[in-house]
Amino acid sequence: MSPNAEGRSATAPSDEAGENPLLRLRGISKSFGPVRALTDVDLDILAGKVTALAGDNGAGKSVLIKCIAGIHAPTSGEMWWDGRHVHIESPRDAAALGIETVYQDLALCDNLDIVENMFLGRERTRRAALDQESMEHSALDTLKSLAVTSVKSIRQPVASLSGGQRQSVAIAKAVLWNSKLVIMDEPTAALGVAQTAMVLQLVRRLADRGVAVLIVSHNMNDVFEVADRIAVLHLGRMVAVRPIEELDRQIVVDLMTTGQSTRVAQPRPSRE
Numbered sequence: 001m002s003p004n005a006e007g008r009s010a011t012a013p014s015d016e017a018g019e020n021p022l023l024r025l026r027g028i029s030k031s032f033g034p035v036r037a038l039t040d041v042d043l044d045i046l047a048g049k050v051t052a053l054a055g056d057n058g059a060g061k062s063v064l065i066k067c068i069a070g071i072h073a074p075t076s077g078e079m080w081w082d083g084r085h086v087h088i089e090s091p092r093d094a095a096a097l098g099i100e101t102v103y104q105d106l107a108l109c110d111n112l113d114i115v116e117n118m119f120l121g122r123e124r125t126r127r128a129a130l131d132q133e134s135m136e137h138s139a140l141d142t143l144k145s146l147a148v149t150s151v152k153s154i155r156q157p158v159a160s161l162s163g164g165q166r167q168s169v170a171i172a173k174a175v176l177w178n179s180k181l182v183i184m185d186e187p188t189a190a191l192g193v194a195q196t197a198m199v200l201q202l203v204r205r206l207a208d209r210g211v212a213v214l215i216v217s218h219n220m221n222d223v224f225e226v227a228d229r230i231a232v233l234h235l236g237r238m239v240a241v242r243p244i245e246e247l248d249r250q251i252v253v254d255l256m257t258t259g260q261s262t263r264v265a266q267p268r269p270s271r272e
């Protein structure tokens with residue numbers, strides 16, 4: 001991760017809402033040869049809030065999260081992390097800042113058990129040997145702190161876990177490593193009703209601990225269940241970033257499909 005090119009101590013432009021975002025994106029564009037995947041995208045990601053990233057197929061959601069995760073380099077645009085100008089040039093840079101991305105199928109290694117997965121690449125050692133006891137304790141404590149009680153043994157290979165349990169372990173891993181921003185790509189896409197509810201509860205708990213969560217989802221029920229705010233991409237442009245109270249499903253669908261909506265949100269019961 002390099003400081004900004006000019007070496008200036010740039011601070012982020014201030015936000016209209018007066019909140020200091022954990023991550024601020026301004027003017028992010030990304031082209032692949034002649035294909036313009038993102039155009040001039042602005043987005044603030046706030047600690048303690050779930051931001052849902054919505055958009056039709058091909059709108060640019062994956063490209064945007066990959067720019068944040070250090071997989072794609074934006075063609076232009078700027079990013080601030082906690083008020084500091086940054087260039088995230090690799091997944092390692094993203095990890096060093098505290099950004100964890102949970103991809104639907106790639107989050108865990110099937111052949112390893114829960115503890116091994118949670119400590120993969122960051123194993124604890126004691127007297128030149130793996131400190132299994134300490135890793136088991138920490139893994140168990142973290143799962144308990146998130147009220148994940150459905151796994152039988154933390155020494156189970158993750159291949160034997162249900163989809164919801166796998167997502168839970170991936171979320172617990174982010175908590176264990178003190179991630180500040182957790183990006184989740186379609187976390188409930190392969191899950192049934194009960195498991196979806198469990199994972200959404202965990203997403204909420206993550207945010208309630210002060211973690212910023214960015215969740216990509218096509219599922220409007222999930223989005224309205226868990227998100228505090230929704231950002232909508234349309235053909236690579238950010239057409240709206242609004243608190244959930246100002247939106248309803250029809251507005252989000254209008255924004256996703258046409259890039260605009262003239263509707264006013266219908267009042268609905270609060271989530272509490």
Ligand SMILES: Nc1ncnc2c1ncn2[C@@H]1O[C@H](COP(=O)(O)OP(=O)(O)OP(=O)(O)O)[C@@H](O)[C@H]1O
Pocket residue numbers: 032035036037055056057058059060061062063064
């Ligand atoms: N590596 C790449 N090379 C060329 N074009 C790409 C590449 N990755 C993405 N694109 C293009 O960028 C645009 C945005 O793609 P992206 O995958 O971000 O969409 P998405 O919103 O995630 O869609 P979906 O919901 O279908 O996953 C698409 O037109 C896509 O074809």
